Amino acid sequence: MKKRIFSLITVFAMIVSIVYSATTIEAMQNRVWVTNNQQEDITTIEKGTGEWQDIKIDATVGKFAPRDTDLQINPGTILSIPVSGNELGANIILNLSGGSCEVVVDNQTYTNSSNKVTIPVTNTSDTMVDVTFKIQSYISSIELSYTQPEAEYPGVPEGIEASDKEYYFNTLDSLKDENGNVQENANLEGVKGSYDDILVDARNGKFNIQVDQNRVAINPGTTIYVPVTTDSKGVSLVIAGTIDGSTPIDLTVDGKVANSNSNIALTVDDTKYVTVTFNSKAYVSMIKVDYGSDSGYGVPEVTAKDKSWDFTSTSSVTRPDLQFEKGEFDGIQIDASTSKFAPRENDTQINGGTILYLPIAADSEIALTVSGNNYNNLDVEFNGQPISIGAETVFKADETSYLPLTFTGTGSCYLDGIVIDYSSDNASVSHTVRVGTSSLANYSSIQSALDNEVSSAATPLIIELENGVYNEKISVNQPNVTLKSISGNSDDVIIQSNYYSSNTFDDEGNFVPQDEKDVGTDQSGTIIVGPKGTNFSMYNITVENTYNTKDNTGKDQQTPAVALCINADKVLVNKCKIIGRQDTLYVKGPNNRIYFKDTYIEGTVDFIFGNADAYFEQCNLHMAYFNGKDNGYYTAPNTNEDNQGLVFNQCRLTADSRVEDVSLGRPWQNECYTESIRVDGSTLVTYFDPDIPNPNYKNIGSATTFIDCYMTDQIQNERWNVWTRKHVNGSTVNVTYEDTVEFIEYNSMDLDGNLLSPEDYDIVLGKMEHVDSKTTLEEILNKMRIGNGLGQWLPEIIPDDNPGIVTPPEQTTDDENQAGNNQSSSTSTSQSVKTGDTAQITILVAGTIIALCGIFVTSKRRSKI
Numbered sequence: 001m002k003k004r005i006f007s008l009i010t011v012f013a014m015i016v017s018i019v020y021s022a023t024t025i026e027a028m029q030n031r032v033w034v035t036n037n038q039q040e041d042i043t044t045i046e047k048g049t050g051e052w053q054d055i056k057i058d059a060t061v062g063k064f065a066p067r068d069t070d071l072q073i074n075p076g077t078i079l080s081i082p083v084s085g086n087e088l089g090a091n092i093i094l095n096l097s098g099g100s101c102e103v104v105v106d107n108q109t110y111t112n113s114s115n116k117v118t119i120p121v122t123n124t125s126d127t128m129v130d131v132t133f134k135i136q137s138y139i140s141s142i143e144l145s146y147t148q149p150e151a152e153y154p155g156v157p158e159g160i161e162a163s164d165k166e167y168y169f170n171t172l173d174s175l176k177d178e179n180g181n182v183q184e185n186a187n188l189e190g191v192k193g194s195y196d197d198i199l200v201d202a203r204n205g206k207f208n209i210q211v212d213q214n215r216v217a218i219n220p221g222t223t224i225y226v227p228v229t230t231d232s233k234g235v236s237l238v239i240a241g242t243i244d245g246s247t248p249i250d251l252t253v254d255g256k257v258a259n260s261n262s263n264i265a266l267t268v269d270d271t272k273y274v275t276v277t278f279n280s281k282a283y284v285s286m287i288k289v290d291y292g293s294d295s296g297y298g299v300p301e302v303t304a305k306d307k308s309w310d311f312t313s314t315s316s317v318t319r320p321d322l323q324f325e326k327g328e329f330d331g332i333q334i335d336a337s338t339s340k341f342a343p344r345e346n347d348t349q350i351n352g353g354t355i356l357y358l359p360i361a362a363d364s365e366i367a368l369t370v371s372g373n374n375y376n377n378l379d380v381e382f383n384g385q386p387i388s389i390g391a392e393t394v395f396k397a398d399e400t401s402y403l404p405l406t407f408t409g410t411g412s413c414y415l416d417g418i419v420i421d422y423s424s425d426n427a428s429v430s431h432t433v434r435v436g437t438s439s440l441a442n443y444s445s446i447q448s449a450l451d452n453e454v455s456s457a458a459t460p461l462i463i464e465l466e467n468g469v470y471n472e473k474i475s476v477n478q479p480n481v482t483l484k485s486i487s488g489n490s491d492d493v494i495i496q497s498n499y500y501s502s503n504t505f506d507d508e509g510n511f512v513p514q515d516e517k518d519v520g521t522d523q524s525g526t527i528i529v530g531p532k533g534t535n536f537s538m539y540n541i542t543v544e545n546t547y548n549t550k551d552n553t554g555k556d557q558q559t560p561a562v563a564l565c566i567n568a569d570k571v572l573v574n575k576c577k578i579i580g581r582q583d584t585l586y587v588k589g590p591n592n593r594i595y596f597k598d599t600y601i602e603g604t605v606d607f608i609f610g611n612a613d614a615y616f617e618q619c620n621l622h623m624a625y626f627n628g629k630d631n632g633y634y635t636a637p638n639t640n641e642d643n644q645g646l647v648f649n650q651c652r653l654t655a656d657s658r659v660e661d662v663s664l665g666r667p668w669q670n671e672c673y674t675e676s677i678r679v680d681g682s683t684l685v686t687y688f689d690p691d692i693p694n695p696n697y698k699n700i701g702s703a704t705t706f707i708d709c710y711m712t713d714q715i716q717n718e719r720w721n722v723w724t725r726k727h728v729n730g731s732t733v734n735v736t737y738e739d740t741v742e743f744i745e746y747n748s749m750d751l752d753g754n755l756l757s758p759e760d761y762d763i764v765l766g767k768m769e770h771v772d773s774k775t776t777l778e779e780i781l782n783k784m785r786i787g788n789g790l791g792q793w794l795p796e797i798i799p800d801d802n803p804g805i806v807t808p809p810e811q812t813t814d815d816e817n818q819a820g821n822n823q824s825s826s827t828s829t830s831q832s833v834k835t836g837d838t839a840q841i842t843i844l845v846a847g848t849i850i851a852l853c854g855i856f857v858t859s860k861r862r863s864k865i
Contacts, residue, residue: 028084033142035071042066055142056080062133070097071139078132081144085125088147092119092129094139101137105129153192154199154273157227162235164294166337167196167287169209169216186211198287199225199273215241218282225273226289228266233292234384236263236406237274238353240324240338241284248410250279261338261353262379262408263290285324286338290355292384295402297333300359302400304366304422306457307331308479310532311348311372311415319343332418333357333402340412347414350407352378357402358420365423365790368393369569371531376411377699389413390531391591392569394791417532419479421457428458434486436466446474446483446495455480457535465541467492473499473526476533476568484539488800490577490600491542498547499524500561501583507678517547521583525565531589533568539798540575548581548626555628558604562586566594566612572795573599580607581626587612590640593786595795604629604659606636608646609668611700613639613784616648623655623662623714630658633721635665637702641740644784645703649777652710652751662714665743666721667702667765672737677728684728685735693737701740704766705780708747708773711756718764719745738765746771 033053035042042052045064050057057064062077073079083090094101094117101112103119110117121129175183178192188207193200195216200207205222218224228235239260241249249260253276258264260282266274309330311319320327321343322336334341339353350356360366368382374389383403387393397403407413433442435449443449446463455461460480467487472495485493501521504512511520526545529536547561563580564573567588577600578585584603587594587610594614601608602622608614623632634653639645646665655662673692676685693700720743722736743766748756758768785792 028086028146030146031144035066035139035141036069037066038068039066054082056128067138069140073133073137073139075133075135078130079142080128080130081142083121083123083127083129083144084146085123085127086146087124088149089120089122090144090146092121092131093117093143093145094119094131094137095141095143097138097140099138100135101139102134103137104132104134109134153201154225157197157271157273160227160229160271162229162231162291162293164291164296165289167198168214169195169284169286170211170214172209172211175209195224197227201225205278213283215283215285218278218284220278220280223275223277225275226287227271228268228274228289229271230268231291231293235266235268235292236290237266237276238263238286238288238290238338239276239284240286240288240353241282243280243282249282249284252277252279259410260284261351262410263353263355263406264408288338292404295333295357295404297357297402299400300331300361300402302331302359302361304361304363304424306422306425307420308456308532309418311343311417313343313345314477319348331359333359339407344414347372347416350378350413350415352376352407352409352411354407356405356418358382358405358418359400360397360403360420361400361422362397363422363424364396366395366397367419367421367423367791368395369417369419369421369534370405370415371417371419372413372415374413376409376413378407378409378411378413380413381406381408388591389415390569390589392785392791392793416530419534425458428460430460430462432462432464434464434466435470436468438466441466446470446472450474450476450478450481454478460535465493468494470495471497473497474528476527476529476536478532479534479536481533481535482537482539483541484537484798485541488540490540490575493540494542494544495526496544496546497526498545498551498561499526500545500547500552500559502559505681507681521560521562521586522565522588524560524583525562525586527563528565529568529571531567533566533571535570536566536568537572537574537795538576540800542577542579544577544579545581545584549579549624553627558582558626558629567592569593570793570795571595572597572797574797575599575800578602581605581624583607583609586610587614587646590643593784593793595786597797604632606633606666606668608634609636609638611638611640611643611645613644613786614646615781615784615786616646616651619648619651621648621651621653623653623659625656625658631661631663632659633663633666635704636668637665637704638667638669638697638700639703639742641699641701643701643703644705644780645742647705647707647780647784648709649707650709651706653712653715654751655712655714657714659714661716662712663716663721664706664719664745664766665704667700667723667736667741667743669697670700670702670737670741671697671723671735674725674735676725679728682726685725685733686728688733688735690734690737693740694735700737701742703742704744705742706745706748707777707780708749709745710749710751710753713750717762719743719761719768720763720765722765736765741765743767744769746776747773 045057045059047060058078063074064077065072081092096112096115101117103110105119110119172186174196176194177183186209188200188202190203201223206219207222208217210217241260243249251258253264254274317330319329322334322341324337326337327334335355339351341354342349369392370389372389380387382405433449433453434440435443435446449463453461455478457480462482464484464486499517499519501524502514502518506512526543543564545561545563548558558581560583561580563584564578565586569592571594574597579602581603582605584607585601590611592612594612596616596619598618600620602624604624604626621634635646637645671694673689673694674685675687676683722734724732725735727733745768747770781787788794
């Protein structure tokens with residue numbers, strides 16, 4: 001019995017094998033069966049079965065009858081068509097010679113449309129598809145079409161070189177459909193296509209060339225593919241255009257959010273298409289692929305000589321006015337093809353998307369300073385590296401070339417100058433002029449000397465001042481200027497003026513001057529050192545704003561009146577006196593480094609303020625008294641978050657005996673989110689949130705540091721103050737955003753040199769610590785870029801016999817005589833500050849400068865970097 005069963009199984013297996021072999025399906029490939037009696041081996045089958053070209057025919061209740069031009073198939077006939085397995089499926093197509101057709105496949109009925117019946121097949125393995133005919137049909141052919149995977153899109157571009165390329169939309173010749181046919185209707189919509197070598201996928205959008213306006217209108221959902229290749233110096237993409245004439249286009253570039261009219265840095269490891277998806281309606285005038293190694297300008301004819309460019313109306317070279325075009329300015333190549341380069345009176349407007357190619361000669365160390373105002377916080381890069389406006393950037397150039405200065409983002413940056421300083425160009429010829437009333441004087445006023453003499457790193461200007469009072473308002477707008485008294489005594493040379501700021505504004509926030517002297521805080525300085533005044537220095541001079549010291553001394557007349565305003569990098573003030581009341585000393589420019597040595601500074605409210613990095617060594621800060629005011633603040637920084645702000649080392653803080661409420665400082669503009677209204681000319685707060693920074697003052701992190709300083713015991717128990725405003729309900733509210741305030745005292749002492757303890761105070765905002773002074777000071781100065789290292793600066797101080805800083809005079813206690821009417825600048829006595837066992841910065845002493853009137857003296861410039 002077992003043998004019989006085994007034999008049956010064997011026979012069954014053989015039968016199955018034979019059946020399988022008879023129905024083996026060919027490897028997947030499209031097939032066409034032409035069905036007429038002209039074909040080989042095709043015969044009529046009626047009331048029977050058969051096979052023709054792998055199709056099995058069951059006509060036991062039907063008929064399969066080839067004719068001259070087609071095949072007649074009667075109802076009930078079943079065709080079993082072989083189909084290979086395919087993940088993407090296939091289609092069986094019955095082409096009719098006429099009439100109608102109705103078939104059933106897997107209980108699904110299919111009828112003809114336009115002389116054909118299409119039967120979708122979804123099978124992943126080989127199978128026979130049974131097609132049962134329900135009505136008499138006339139078939140001219142049968143097609144089997146396998147669904148093929150789409151070719152990878154967009155694929156990899158070919159023949160792409162690392163050369164800048166720009167695409168303009170002023171012709172239809174480059175617009176083609178997916179099959180390469182020119183689209184004369186100027187439109188790709190719901191389809192794929194191309195423009196030049198850019199691939200366009202407008203299946204979910206629209207790409208419409210508007211030749212008359214030299215642009216393309218692109219609907220959201222459209223994706224374009226821009227061909228790029230690798231470049232060792234980087235590749236960037238610029239899409240020039242807007243949504244409505246001003247609003248940047250919302251883009252996604254290789255999966256990252258981006259905007260039009262800006263340089264979009266690309267990551268390109270190999271030749272590829274960059275994917276750009278438009279997320280909003282867009283009007284594009286130009287697309288540019290920019291390769292870092294291809295400036296397109298060749299090699300500049302330039303040598304390693306210091307060079308400066310003036311971007312104001314005082315420039316000796318005419319500045320071009322460019323919009324959506326290229327140009328040149330004094331050797332700088334300008335690419336404003338997607339943006340704007342617009343000269344103004346005091347600066348030049350540079351829009352996001354602009355590239356300035358600076359001509360740079362080969363040198364081992366080069367310092368670049370780009371000065372101006374970056375109100376809109378554009379991203380600024382030099383040769384691919386981020387830089388800050390106003391900050392010195394040190395780099396090396398192995399070869400002479402044009403290097404790109406790029407501006408990216410929304411809005412504008414306003415430049416007033418660019419300076420290139422080559423370390424190899426270190427020879428200088430200084431020249432000295434004399435100002436005064438004697439027969440030896442070259443000029444009778446300081447400003448006339450500044451206006452008529454030229455100064456540079458190669459030709460520094462030294463202005464020597466004879467004894468006297470100079471009633472002048474002075475502006476320094478050129479580099480490497482030195483002002484010094486001939487006598488070497490600050491009491492002998494006094495520069496004074498009486499400009500001020502009334503702080504009067506209309507309801508729209510516009511400043512409203514009350515008279516010709518009311519010029520605003522920024523412009524009220526007796527001496528203003530502008531951004532071009534790099535390497536300015538001043539020795540043994542008194543600078544005073546007399547608006548509240550000698551004039552306007554009545555009660556409630558105190559107002560901002562700056563004595564010295566510095567908005568330049570690498571400035572030295574040595575053994576001087578700076579005298580005012582409110583806002584005496586304005587140190588301005590977030591990347592500027594300003595060094596005060598052995599200098600006396602006098603004021604009342606916020607009398608040392610600003611956002612520069614300013615270092616004060618062995619200076620005397622004296623808080624004066626003003627009629628009706630018994631309080632004051634030494635400092636009011638509005639430092640940028642990453643900077644060090646105001647740093648005082650071994651300084652002496654004193655105060656008039658009538659000032660009862662003395663504060664080390666308060667954080668200017670370091671405010672939280674507020675909402676306010678204007679009422680009778682005043683701004684009143686209606687709402688504030690102390691946990692949210694004010695968007696109008698983003699990146700502000702007010703910073704003041706005192707190291708080993710001697711403090712009057714008049715300083716309040718809280719040491720510091722918060723910033724307050726008036727609330728609409730009449731109260732005073734704290735609007736300080738405290739998270740970013742950096743107020744600190746290290747090793748503070750009383751005036752006798754005894755260490756103060758933080759446990760004795762209820763400190764607000766700040767902190768008091770005992771630390772190793774040397775290490776702490778070194779760390780801070782390194783962050784301020786003050787020192788001898790690469791990219792750092794340390795001033796050379798011309799030696800003299802003046803013993804050092806001064807202590808203030810005692811002010812009269814008679815309320816009828818105002819503080820400042822006593823000329824502290826002429827009655828002060830000299831006294832050295834107590835220094836203790838603390839770190840001292842080494843001062844580089846230059847060789848003696850022979851400064852005879854009218855004689856030019858050649859000397860070696862210091863190591864500048």
